[in-house]
Each structure stands twice: as C-alpha cells, then as structure tokens.
Amino acid sequence: MTIAEFSSLRSLQIEGVTETTILNYFTTLNAGEFKQTAALFAEDGVMHPPFESAILGQQAIASYLDQEAQDIKAYPQQGMSENLPDHHIQIQVTGKAETSWCGVNVLWLFILNQNQQIITAKIKLLASPQDLLSLRPPDKEYIVDPELF
Numbered sequence: 379m380t381i382a383e384f385s386s387l388r389s390l391q392i393e394g395v396t397e398t399t400i401l402n403y404f405t406t407l408n409a410g411e412f413k414q415t416a417a418l419f420a421e422d423g424v425m426h427p428p429f430e431s432a433i434l435g436q437q438a439i440a441s442y443l444d445q446e447a448q449d450i451k452a453y454p455q456q457g458m459s460e461n462l463p464d465h466h467i468q469i470q471v472t473g474k475a476e477t478s479w480c481g482v483n484v485l486w487l488f489i490l491n492q493n494q495q496i497i498t499a500k501i502k503l504l505a506s507p508q509d510l511l512s513l514r515p516p517d518k519e520y521i522v523d524p525e526l527f
Contacts, residue, residue, distance in 0.1 A: 395457035399494045416440035420495040428503045449477045465492035
C-alpha cells in the first residue's frame with residue numbers, strides 16, 4: 379500500500395463515530411489487511427457474519443476474512459455509541475457493503491471492552507428474504523426450500 383493510499387484510508391469518517399478501533403476496522407477491512415482487522419478483536423473476540431456460525435478468536439477471524447472478504451468493500455455512513463456496564467461500549471454503524479456482483483445495506487453492531495478491543499461484532503444484512511436470494515454469488519449453486527418463504 380502506498381503512502382497516498384494509506385492517507386486516504388486514514389481519512390475515513392463515520393458520522394457519530396469517533397472510536398479509533400471502529401474506524402480502523404473499516405480502514406483495514408477495505409484495504410484487505412485482514413490480520414490487522416482481526417488484531418482489533420480481543421483474543422477471545424467473536425465475529426457473527428451473516429449466514430455463518432460465530433467465529434471465535436483473532437486467528438479464526440483473520441482466516442475467515444481472508445477466505446470470504448476479498449471482494450467486499452464496506453461503506454459505513456453513520457453510527458451511534460452507547461455506554462454499557464463494565465466499561466463496555468456498544469457502537470452501531472449503518473452503511474452499505476458491496477461486492478463485484480451486488481450491494482446491500484448493512485448494520486454492524488460492535489461491543490468494545492475497556493481496552494477498546496472488539497469483543498463482539500455482528501454483521502446484519504438489511505434486506506428482505508427475496509432481496510437476499512438475489513444476492514447469491516453467480517458462481518455458486520443453491521437449493522432453495524420454498525417452505526422457508
């Protein structure tokens with residue numbers, strides 16, 4: 379990554395969010411620096427991606443992102459923070475995620491510990507079931523159970 383690219387990534391701003399950890403999450407994610415993204419999590423941090431089981435720990439999160447997030451760009455737009463017990467902070471961010479074949483509105487819900495590490499990150503796609511069906515990657519085959527709808 380060049381200095382100019384790094385500088386432009388560092389200028390990321392999310393309305394209502396000042397926590398450096400969250401800004402760095404999106405900066406490193408969009409740069410494809412998944413080890414750095416995972417390092418923002420606590421050792422026992424958990425990521426809850428859409429349609430997947432929970433992923434526990436920095437190494438597992440880095441591996442997951444390396445396999446699944448290569449083509450994803452996140453465009454966070456606004457957020458809000460709330461203080462929780464035990465000096466934890468909950469940050470909710472809304473925006474959009476895009477791949478080469480689709481885009482969808484997303485809600486990211488983070489909980490930071492007192493050391494500003496991510497202990498939980500939940501990623502929720504904000505779309506109807508019908509919209510979600512249209513988000514399938516074109517190179518994957520799926521079987522849809524009509525009883526689910």
